[in-house]
Amino acid sequence: MLTKLLELGPNLWLAKIGTGEAKEQDSNARMMEEGMFAQLTANIRKRSGLESLPFCATPKDSEEVEIVSGHHRFQAAAAAGLKEVFILYDDSGLSRQEITAKQIAHNAIEGFDDPETLKQLLASIGDVDLLLETFIGADQIQIPKLDPIVFPDVEFSYRTLSFAFLPHQMASFDLLMDTLAGRQDFVGVAEMAIYDDFVRAVSRFARVKKIGRVSTALALITEVALKEVATIEALEALDEPAAGDEEDDDGPAG
Numbered sequence: 001m002l003t004k005l006l007e008l009g010p011n012l013w014l015a016k017i018g019t020g021e022a023k024e025q026d027s028n029a030r031m032m033e034e035g036m037f038a039q040l041t042a043n044i045r046k047r048s049g050l051e052s053l054p055f056c057a058t059p060k061d062s063e064e065v066e067i068v069s070g071h072h073r074f075q076a077a078a079a080a081g082l083k084e085v086f087i088l089y090d091d092s093g094l095s096r097q098e099i100t101a102k103q104i105a106h107n108a109i110e111g112f113d114d115p116e117t118l119k120q121l122l123a124s125i126g127d128v129d130l131l132l133e134t135f136i137g138a139d140q141i142q143i144p145k146l147d148p149i150v151f152p153d154v155e156f157s158y159r160t161l162s163f164a165f166l167p168h169q170m171a172s173f174d175l176l177m178d179t180l181a182g183r184q185d186f187v188g189v190a191e192m193a194i195y196d197d198f199v200r201a202v203s204r205f206a207r208v209k210k211i212g213r214v215s216t217a218l219a220l221i222t223e224v225a226l227k228e229v230a231t232i233e234a235l236e237a238l239d240e241p242a243a244g245d246e247e248d249d250d251g252p253a254g
Helices: 034-047 071-079 096-108 115-123 128-133 167-181 192-208 214-239
Strands: 003-009 012-018 055-057 066-069 084-090
Touching: 003 084, 034 071, 055 096, 066 071, 066 096, 071 084, 192 214
Parallel strands: 055 084
Antiparallel strands: 003 012, 012 084, 055 066
16 A cells, blocks of 8 residues: 655655555566676665665556566565565656656666776775675675685586675784694695585574674684694694603713
């Protein structure tokens, strides 16, 4: 049921409607990749609402509320579990041609980003999860390429895990890798059989620690591993005799 809340101008309202009550257009030229739709759904679920309102209208040849622009936002809101959403609603009785023209116009009016300014803005965002919420592609976020030495180009069955660390988290991870490097043959490649156990372990660790971000969970796991290594090394140092403590059997008795 449509509920008008606030008149914003002639025949233009802030309104509320159920996520399944607005009719989609029979044809919609605007497409969205699966990954972007999943991120949009996650953003809406996190916020419990839309940050950009769809535009809807009731055409003069219909009594139904129709979506003019914002089809994916309606779909993502429903996927996120929202029962109602706020919309901009035009009750002027637009013609079918006016509906189509506005649909095309709203999809086309986007402008463009200055590359250098965009690069500086992205660099100012230190939170990996917030970077993902920008919907900017990985090529512009500049995720580092995989090291061909650590991830060789060979034909075999594998599953890849990509980690994105903040600078202070990366420093701890580098320290852990430096510590482990001398104790195993290849840092970065592991048996695929442990993949599910690893994902399950990180997930359960994040849950018991009440952590909502994988990057934070991995950072804490790294700290735990470093503390464990430090404890083992301290115990090993206690077991080693100090320099000069061993008696020289060939020397004269003191």
